[in-house]
Amino acid sequence: MSKTVAFFGLGHMGGPMAANLVKAGFKVKGFDPVAALQDIATSRGIGKASSPVEAVAGADYVLSMLPNGEDVEALYIDREKLLDHIADTTLVIDCSTVAASSSRRLITEAQLRGLNAIEAPVSGGVAGAAAGTLSFMCGGDAANVERAREVLQHMGSNVFHAGPAGAGQTAKMCNNMLLAIHMIGTAEALQLGVDNGLDPKVLSEIMLKSSGANWSLEKYNPYPGVMESVPASNNYEGGFMVKLMCKDLGLAQQAATASRSYTPLGSLARNLYGLHSLAGNEELDFSSIQKLIGK
């Protein structure tokens, strides 16, 4: 009999991730407060749950892909109190990017109820979610991470065990701080080239084969029209929203303050993304930082 998954959060990432589980033969019940997303999910073969509690009944796995830590803690502990309705045979896997302290709280609260939970934030973007090639950075007990591979392998090509509860979020925070920095650097270099008469496509080809090559340039070019099927060529719609990048950069700065680590470029990246967000761009994809740098 096929295993069942309750999936919370059917947005940019959660929608295609849940669809890949359907393709892999899991019986998936989805829940998202946005009715339009629930309808798209239905068209992808994802069942509709009338309530969060109904979604988790009889589930082998409960997965969530929510915007931030407050949403995760509200769903599982403080508002819907979902942990009080989940069976002890179920494994909870939260894939949202949240503070390490938030993941530790979720995992501890689950343990207090005799339940198993891990964090598994991801990297790879919307394209990786659709293609099933995400990287999962898991934190929690090794045995639970091993068990989670049964579902994670159908949504990603890499499943890392970063360490105990919170370690996956720490890895994710470091990765996204670096991502923001190389996205801003890539946008700057492209704009400088264009302002000095270069074709951004030609400049991108040159830098991709030179020492400036990086993930933003290779997979997610921020200059409109250089690459097909990226947010920059779709008015910066879809993808990873500026407000979510601001959240991640804020988490990195909080952690840096707590550990007395100095991250001057991470701090600058947070300020640039913050100003870009305040200028009315918070819902756009994060590669739209090109607009801040452009003339």
Ligand code: NAD
């Ligand atoms: P999104 O806003 O598109 O999707 C989040 C969804 O969660 C929304 O549809 C929202 O309605 C839903 N939601 C909120 N509270 C809920 C609840 N209680 N129950 C069920 N659904 C609920 O955001 P996204 O881009 O899919 O990002 C989700 C998470 O993944 C974030 O933590 C983000 O930082 C992380 N992430 C995103 C990307 C990316 O490229 N978009 C990449 C890696 C990680």
